[in-house]
Amino acid sequence: xxxxxxxxxxxxxxxxxxxxxxxxxxxxxxxxxxxxxxxxxxxxxxxxxxxxxxxxxxxxxxxxxxxxxxxxxxxxxxxxxxxxxxxxxxxxxxxxxxxxxxxxxxxxxxxxxxxxxxxxxxxxxxxxxxxxxxxxxxxxxxxxxxxxxxxxxxxxxxxxxxxx
Amino acid sequence: xxxxxxxxxxxxxxxxxxxxxxxxxxxxxxxxxxxxxxxxxxxxxxxxxxxxxxxxxxxxxxxxxxxxxxxxxxxxxxxxxxxxxxxxxxxxxxxxxxxxxxxxxxxxxxxxxxxxxxxxxxxxxxxxxxxxxxxxxxxxxxxxxxxxxxxxxxxxxxxxxxxx
DNA sequence: GTGGATGCAAAGAATTTGCAACCAA
DNA sequence: TTGGTTGCAAATTCTTTGCATCCAC
Numbered sequence: 005x006x007x008x009x010x011x012x013x014x015x016x017x018x019x020x021x022x023x024x025x026x027x028x029x030x031x032x033x034x035x036x037x038x039x040x041x042x043x044x045x046x047x048x049x050x051x052x053x054x055x056x057x058x059x060x061x062x063x064x065x066x067x068x069x070x071x072x073x074x075x076x077x078x079x080x081x082x083x084x085x086x087x088x089x090x091x092x093x094x095x096x097x098x099x100x101x102x103x104x105x106x107x108x109x110x111x112x113x114x115x116x117x118x119x120x121x122x123x124x125x126x127x128x129x130x131x132x133x134x135x136x137x138x139x140x141x142x143x144x145x146x147x148x149x150x151x152x153x154x155x156x157x158x159x160x161x162x163x164x165x166x167x168x
Numbered sequence: 169x170x171x172x173x174x175x176x177x178x179x180x181x182x183x184x185x186x187x188x189x190x191x192x193x194x195x196x197x198x199x200x201x202x203x204x205x206x207x208x209x210x211x212x213x214x215x216x217x218x219x220x221x222x223x224x225x226x227x228x229x230x231x232x233x234x235x236x237x238x239x240x241x242x243x244x245x246x247x248x249x250x251x252x253x254x255x256x257x258x259x260x261x262x263x264x265x266x267x268x269x270x271x272x273x274x275x276x277x278x279x280x281x282x283x284x285x286x287x288x289x290x291x292x293x294x295x296x297x298x299x300x301x302x303x304x305x306x307x308x309x310x311x312x313x314x315x316x317x318x319x320x321x322x323x324x325x326x327x328x329x330x331x332x
Numbered sequence: 333g334t335g336g337a338t339g340c341a342a343a344g345a346a347t348t349t350g351c352a353a354c355c356a357a
Numbered sequence: 358t359t360g361g362t363t364g365c366a367a368a369t370t371c372t373t374t375g376c377a378t379c380c381a382c
Contacts, residue, residue, distance in 0.1 A: 041356055062346090205335095
């Protein structure tokens with residue numbers, strides 16, 4: 005199910021083994037800076053999010069933590085806390101469930117969700133850049149109108165060509 | 169799909185007075201064409217959606233129908249049916265709830281949701297057009313990659329300047 | 333008349349809350 | 358030590374399902 009896509013980023017993760025720990029450290033730093041404690045469940049969640057380079061649902065995260073016996077409620081609470089400090093971004097909404105992705109100073113990514121398989125694929129960087137520009141333009145306009153603290157969510161849905 | 173609906177919408181411009189009934193008729197026509205029956209609850213729901221020109225949640229629609237005593241379950245079922253025949257578009261996801269909007273030959277609209285008041289405001293047409301173009305470009309690219317039946321959702325979230 | 337649609341009740345999922353025990357700082 | 362965190366259980370909220378009745382066609 006997680007047969008990852010060709011994101012140049014996940015490739016980078018595999019190549020540079022150190023990057024994972026770097027990312028984890030950055031996340032911990034952000035926790036600390038926000039006055040949140042670094043606990044075993046939280047570390048496990050962050051590791052899971054880093055290992056999986058795609059957005060994950062609460063349920064999926066909980067599944068990945070089976071070995072650490074982290075309560076489902078804890079996942080809910082942690083993700084909520086992480087979202088508050090913007091460590092994580094609530095990225096997708098599909099059938100009323102939403103997916104979370106780490107939000108560590110990276111450019112926002114845009115994805116397609118397959119209606120049938122529910123697999124997620126990343127929009128290629130070139131096209132995404134164009135989209136990002138348009139989105140930023142809208143945000144700027146909103147800011148000019150007096151809106152503050154603006155963010156956005158974009159989701160593409162379709163039927164994937166590869167029905168694996 | 170969204171794009172095709174956006175393009176053949178020359179019916180959109182009507183005189184203000186007759187517009188509501190026209191819209192209702194168009195909706196009924198679509199129901200009929202799809203083999204769905206025109207019932208009192210469905211008419212009431214459609215009228216409510218037309219009267220309110222903003223996207224509405226299931227809950228809100230149900231509230232608006234208090235006088236007609238339409239069951240909440242019926243609203244769920246109708247909205248689901250309407251979505252299947254694309255009479256309606258599931259437009260927003262906020263806190264796990266989603267908002268529905270009529271999808272009758274109008275260009276897709278993009279909205280900002282205020283974090284505090286939860287009020288919805290429309291993105292001005294000029295900026296929206298730019299955004300629509302970028303979105304279409306992404307969809308085209310996806311189609312080229314083999315995706316079918318593509319649609320998208322976009323939501324801006326921010327804090328509105330007017331805290332009424 | 334017939335099959336789709338509705339209302340009511342009840343089941344099922346998803347998410348939140350309360351509280352005692354726990355542990356990171 | 359101490360207040361933020363966690364786990365467990367239970368409460369809530371949201372959404373779906375079953376079924377008898379109803380009504381649009």
